[in-house]
Amino acid sequence: MDMFEDTAPGPGNAPEYSVSELSGAVKRVIEGEFGLVRVRGEIGRVSRPASGHLYFDLKDDRSVIAAISWKGQVARMQVRPEEGMEVVATGRMTTFPGQSKYQLIVDDVAPAGAGALMAMLEKRRAALQAEGLFDPARKQAIPYLPGVIGVITSPSGAVIRDILHRLRDRFPRHVLIWPVAVQGQxxxxxxxxxxxxxxxxxxxGPVPRPDVIIVARGGGSLEDLWGFNEEIVVRAAAESRIPLISAVGHETDTTLIDYAADLRAPTPTAAAELAVPVRLDLLATVADLAARQGRAVGYGVERRGQRLRDLSRALPRPDAMTGAAQQRLDHATAKLGGALGLLVSAKRGGFERVAGLMRPELLLGLVARRGEAVKSQTSRLHDRAERGFERRQLAFDNWSARLSPALAGLLRRSDDQIARGKERVLQAGERLERAQARRMADLKRQLEERDRMRLTLGYDETLKRGFAVIRGDGQVMTSRAEAAKAVQLEAQFHDGRLALGQGQMVDLGSTAPVAAPAKPAPTRPRKAKPEDDSGQGSLL
Structure with missing residues (x-):
């Protein structure tokens, strides 16, 4: 055996981790090393689900980091992330064990310099212009002298004071102020x-509707004025049916609401000057126009008078113009007397010729002929009336003959309907009686069931099972401490009550006292049972 054999542990001796343990360890390491980071990159895919959270990517030319902002963080952001923006995101790194990925929890997003903001602003302006929101044809004319002016601005800034002061100096008008935040989220x-x-x-309505609207704010940086570059503000300004004047920032500041407004003012004070004319100048202009009108009317009257005098001199004398007519009138008057005489004579001759024909015999004949004609007409009329009466009588008889069978048939049908109705009423009465009987049986059964339940759940049944109710001084005792303080105690059983006294027990169910049981022989003291946690004592 080699004395120098390698005893280093092999792979089989390495510690084992569960999946959750390893994911937790990685999460702690990443969150510990990158507790707060600022990352610069371009925003990629942006997702806004119904939950209100914001999911997006931060990327550069080589890598991509998944980022997320919770609903509360999104509400506090000064600038909302949009795809293509170059930003600096501030947040903390963490992991998502469900997908084995790391991600950046973003607290705030700031554009990476003014150039990024300007690029995003230009992109938004081009998109809105392509929709036609900045079309000059959409713009409305500002009324010359509005009765009510609506001002949208901050109520605490110097802008509203400047606008009111300028309106008061130029032409006092009724002003409605709608207070808003002029910067921030x-x-x-x-x-x-x-x-x-x-x-x-x-x-x-009860509150007068403005004739013109002024949206005003003082100067500031691009970030301060960014709220007036938002799409919802531009669309609201373009959709306004009331003429709108934009007065945001100083003369060199330009926002997207300036393009959508009907008129852009370089400053809020200039917006007040554009909204109303100068009252004194207007009065002077009106007075000058009135004076010019008076001079023009006087000059016109004088010219027409001179023209009338010139024309009157060119006319001939009245007697020369009416002389010929007067002469013709005199000549006609001279011939009128003879003409009237001739006319009377001719009329009298014609009357006499007619009077000669009007003799009594002719009149009597005329009367007789007219009488015969009247009689003939009367006879024909009588015959016609009799024939008409006969036709109506015949028609009446026909209708009478048809009416009797119809009336009889109607009565038969009515009797049948009445009989069927009586039968239906009897059937309905029988069904009602059966339904009422069933209903009463059901109610009786429910009442019996509830009575059995009442008896079962009542405390009398509990007393029959060996329990008792202890009362002290008329009140129910629920603990041994309360019973010890009572002067008089009584116990209620299912068959009556007993008074617990000194040396005797009294049956409260009857008037006879009950002898107390004999005292038991002294025994070894028993250890007292502990009181129940519920606060109820024991009588043992």
Whole structure:
């Protein structure tokens, strides 16, 4: 035997791990070494399931790391991950034993510099422009003098004070303020909800509907203004039926809401100036137009008067214009008397010729002929009436002859229906009686079952099985300590009650006292039983 034989343990001596133990060890190592890391990469596949969690990939030109953000972490993110963004993700490494993979739990995501933000902004702008949301044909005209102005901005900033001050100086109007967050995670949903809320107000409602909307915010960095680049804000601005003025940031700041708005103002103060005219300038303009109108009317009246005078001088004299007509009138008046005389003579001759024909004999003959005609018409009318009466009488007789059999048939059918109805009523009465009897039997059976259950579950049955109820001073005793404090004790059995006193027991079920049992011979003291945990004592 070789004294220098290798005694090192072989593979058979290596420790054994279960799958779960090995996965747990790997998880502890990875989480211990990479407790908090910042990873830079490009976002790949993005998945947003109904649970609210966010699954995505971080990749570069050689590797891919699976990443996940839980629902609460997603709600706190300033920038939502989108595919193609270059970001710096902050989180911790862990493993998922169910699939033997490691992954990054991401707490926050920040763009990898302004260039990434600008690239994402340009990509989003191109996509929305391709949908036609920035089309100039969609834009509405701003009303010249709105009655109500809706302002969407932060209520605590200097922007709202500047807008109100400028409106008060130029032309005071009724202003409705919808307070929103102007930066951060809540900015985009609150601004879009405010735009849709103003549009949802009914015209003529208790709260006046704005005639124009101003979305305003002061200047800031690209990250501060990012809420106004979100797609939900751009779509709400494009869908607004109320003209909308965008006044986000300073003159050099540009956001996507500026493209979708009906008018862009370089500053919030300029938005107030674009919304209303200057009242004093408007009054001066109106006064100037009124003065010009007065001068124009006076000049026009003067010109027309001069024209009327010029035309009147060109007209001939009235007597020259009416002389010929007056002469014709005089000539016609002179001939009128003779013409009237001739006309009267001609009318009188015609009357006399007609009067000669109207003799009494002619009138009597005319009356006689008219009387004969009346008699003839009366006779024909009488004959026609008799024939009509006979036809109606014949029709009436026919209907009468047909009515009697029909009435008899109707009465027979009615009797049959009444008989069938009586039979159905009797059958229904019999069924009702049987159903009532069955119902009463069921109710009686249920009542008997419940009474048996009541007797079975009542404490009287328990007393019959050898138990007793101990009362002290009229109250039920549930422990030995309570019984020791009572002045008078009594025990209730299934057949009566006994009073527990000094030297005698009284049967409360009857009036005769019951003698106490003889005292037993002294025996060896027994060890007291411990009290029950439930608090009830023992009378033994």
């Amino acid at each position: 809540a900015c985009a949903p609150e601004v879009s909800a405010a735009i849709r809320g103003f549009n949802a107000m009914p015209a003529g």
